[in-house]
Amino acid sequence: MKRPSHLTLGQIFAAPLVVAVISSLGLVSALVGDGLWDSLSWAALAVPVFLYFLFLWWRKPR
Amino acid sequence: MLLLCITGLPLIFHEEIDDVLHSQVKPAEVPPGTPQADLDKLLANAMAQKVGHVPHFLIWDRDDPNAMFVSVGPTITSNPVNNVLVRMDAHTGAYLDSPDVTGRFTYIMLKLHTDMFAGLPGKLFLGLMGILMCIAIISGIVVYAPSMRKLSFGTYRAGRTRVVRWLDVHNLAGILLVAWTLVVGFTGVINTWADLVLKMWQFGQLAEMTAQYRDRAVPTHLTSLNAAVEVAAHAVPGTTPSFVAFPGTIFSSKSHYAVFLKGDTPLTSRLLKPALIDAETGKLTDTRDMPWYVTTLFVSQPLHFGDYGGMPLKILWALLDVITIVILVTGLYLWLRRRKTGVSVERAIAQSSRDAPAMSS
Numbered sequence: 478m479k480r481p482s483h484l485t486l487g488q489i490f491a492a493p494l495v496v497a498v499i500s501s502l503g504l505v506s507a508l509v510g511d512g513l514w515d516s517l518s519w520a521a522l523a524v525p526v527f528l529y530f531l532f533l534w535w536r537k538p539r
Numbered sequence: 540m541l542l543l544c545i546t547g548l549p550l551i552f553h554e555e556i557d558d559v560l561h562s563q564v565k566p567a568e569v570p571p572g573t574p575q576a577d578l579d580k581l582l583a584n585a586m587a588q589k590v591g592h593v594p595h596f597l598i599w600d601r602d603d604p605n606a607m608f609v610s611v612g613p614t615i616t617s618n619p620v621n622n623v624l625v626r627m628d629a630h631t632g633a634y635l636d637s638p639d640v641t642g643r644f645t646y647i648m649l650k651l652h653t654d655m656f657a658g659l660p661g662k663l664f665l666g667l668m669g670i671l672m673c674i675a676i677i678s679g680i681v682v683y684a685p686s687m688r689k690l691s692f693g694t695y696r697a698g699r700t701r702v703v704r705w706l707d708v709h710n711l712a713g714i715l716l717v718a719w720t721l722v723v724g725f726t727g728v729i730n731t732w733a734d735l736v737l738k739m740w741q742f743g744q745l746a747e748m749t750a751q752y753r754d755r756a757v758p759t760h761l762t763s764l765n766a767a768v769e770v771a772a773h774a775v776p777g778t779t780p781s782f783v784a785f786p787g788t789i790f791s792s793k794s795h796y797a798v799f800l801k802g803d804t805p806l807t808s809r810l811l812k813p814a815l816i817d818a819e820t821g822k823l824t825d826t827r828d829m830p831w832y833v834t835t836l837f838v839s840q841p842l843h844f845g846d847y848g849g850m851p852l853k854i855l856w857a858l859l860d861v862i863t864i865v866i867l868v869t870g871l872y873l874w875l876r877r878r879k880t881g882v883s884v885e886r887a888i889a890q891s892s893r894d895a896p897a898m899s900s
Contacts, residue, residue, distance in 0.1 A: 484688055508842075515851075515852065
């Protein structure tokens, strides 16, 4: 895999920011209502959990 | 922090754990739409079980619409922390049980989690720990940048030594969970101030609402509880009662039933609104929205507990909590390693790597 040279702050924080915004939406949406809002919250809060396991499994020793 | 994450884990599922560990008398099965029991009768039945006690609060069970609680203490001024809960059938008004919860696993976890059995000082201490954790998270975001300068998002160098792998796990999990840990951490801090917030409300808005009653004699005979709840519920349409504070308790004046009403969405069901009913005449004295500092407390509760989106949200909450424990353990390891060897983690990584040039200056 090609190692990227020095990244800018924008590049470093772009993906984390997207995850943070998605999880914040998940935190709020279940407060707003039931039913669909709850499902939206589950999906959004599952994103960081899913990514955590994805990255760990994905990059297991070859 | 580790203690808080570990004791918090079973608390997410406290209802389910209590259900499994402790049997309780089931309320009568009733068809939907069955009217509620007359509250005066229900109260009389409860007090008949607890002779020598006085009622402090009447509480509708959030989780079981068929049950209610009467919280009783030895005197009206006794500390409600030591109150006994009497469970009642919401439809028949019959006595169900009065379990001693203080020996329960969930109760011990709750005490360890909230005040370490040390009362208000314990709470404020844990609140301070929470603030430190929020600061640690923010400083973690700051040091995330230099540590990821040459790595792409989600890097996990699985083939490398433990310190590299654990640093990667710490960075990955920490940055993925940053929104959740900050929200749960900060709302937890706000929860530790609950006692102070309620004191503020008591001496602020509650005192204001009941100012004209300050010098009034304590009513000798209380009007109907049932009627008081009905008057309150009619005063604020679209709400249902959550709990009633009896005259003389910390949540009311000496002359009022304070009926706390809640809305019907996940958010508004947390935003309690007090309606004060004159316990001598049965008439409404005043009803107001809570001031902002109480509203903040009410909103921060579900966001800390994770109990506002059904079982899937609880499971996610538990997974996020477990990953937070991973962040804490890997962080502790990285810190201890640096302390022990006096060598920074970056340098250790640089030394252990065969292909990459030294990263730290």
